[in-house]
Amino acid sequence: MIALLVRDLRLAMRAGGGFGLGLAFFLLVTVLVPLGVGPEGATLAKIAPGILWVGALLACLLSLDRVFALDFEDGSLDLLATAPIPLEGVVAVKSAAHWIVTGLPLTLIAPVLAVLLHLPEGGYLWLVVSLALGTPALSVIGTFGAALTVGLKRGGLLLSLLVLPLYVPTLIFGAEVVKRGAEGMAIATPLLLLAGITAGAAALLPFASAAAIRINLR
Template sequence: MIALLVRDLRIATRAGGGFGLGLAFFLILVVLVPLGVGPEADRLAPIAPGILWVGALLACLLSLDRIFALDYEDGSLDILATAPVPLEAVVALKALAHWITTGLPLTLAAPVLGVLMHLPREGYAWLVLSLAVGTPALSMIGAFGAALTVGLRRGGLLLSLLVLPLYVPTLIYGTEVVRRGAEGLATATPLLLLGGITAGAAGLLPFAAAAALRVNLR
């Protein structure tokens, strides 16, 4: 299982694997927003938590269709499905690999982009914490969406349509943590709810995603 994780990480990080594209997209988005709404700090600061979270979410979306697509095309997904490792665990591992190559770098890069967005000083710790807690859910939900659309040739657009509504609760609680943190309010409630979503997604969605994969491999 460790070997599978290492293999996935290696594929994602090698040239042309798409690693770094998500980060670049995140940066571009955060540069475009001030160009669109204006450079004033008192205009950017209130929307900073939302923009940073929406940016992370969209950057995460970019690489979702690669979670299963390569393995589906070259047939290794069939082998994984019949391997002694349960398919549910394979799905969870692939989601984890996706998180390590997108969610984790986005979390680490977010404070730098927070500077560009004039995020208030109190918000940085909450931004990193909320992204660290919330982005695993984005990867897991995304893996479910990717499992649904893996058999389709042009599944990318459909994948976004399926996955984005599922991201709503994560986005709401995530931005709420940062917003409240930046305003110096209590953040325990949204943070706990965000953690609950991540735990629930990690616990239950591998089963749904594995079921979808089995249908697609039939």
């Protein structure tokens, strides 16, 4: 399992669409929004939680079509499906690799980029906490979408259409945590709901993803 994780991390770094692309997209979003809506600090502070979470969500979406594509193209996916390692474990490792390459760097750099959007001081901690809790769900849900579309030519658009509606609850509760934290309000309810989404996705979706891969490989 560890060898598979290391292999996927190396492939993600070499093939592009991972670490650098996600961070660059996140940076572009946070730079362009002030140019579009104006430099007023009060306006930017009000929309900052939503903009930061939307940017992180779309950055995670960029590399999803490559989660299984390279393995499918070179035949490695067939070998992984018949390997002693359960396919559900393979899917979990793929999700973890995607999060390490995309979600983790976004979580770490988000407070720096939040300065550009004038996020109130109280929201920085909860921005990191919400992204740390929510981005794993984005990777797991995205891996499920990638499993559904593996082997399809030009499946990137279909993948986006499948995954984006499933991302909505995570987006809503993640942004709400940051908003309430910035305003000094209680954050327990959206934070627990966000954690519940991540836990439920991590527990259930690897089995659904493995089943989808087996169907696509027949």
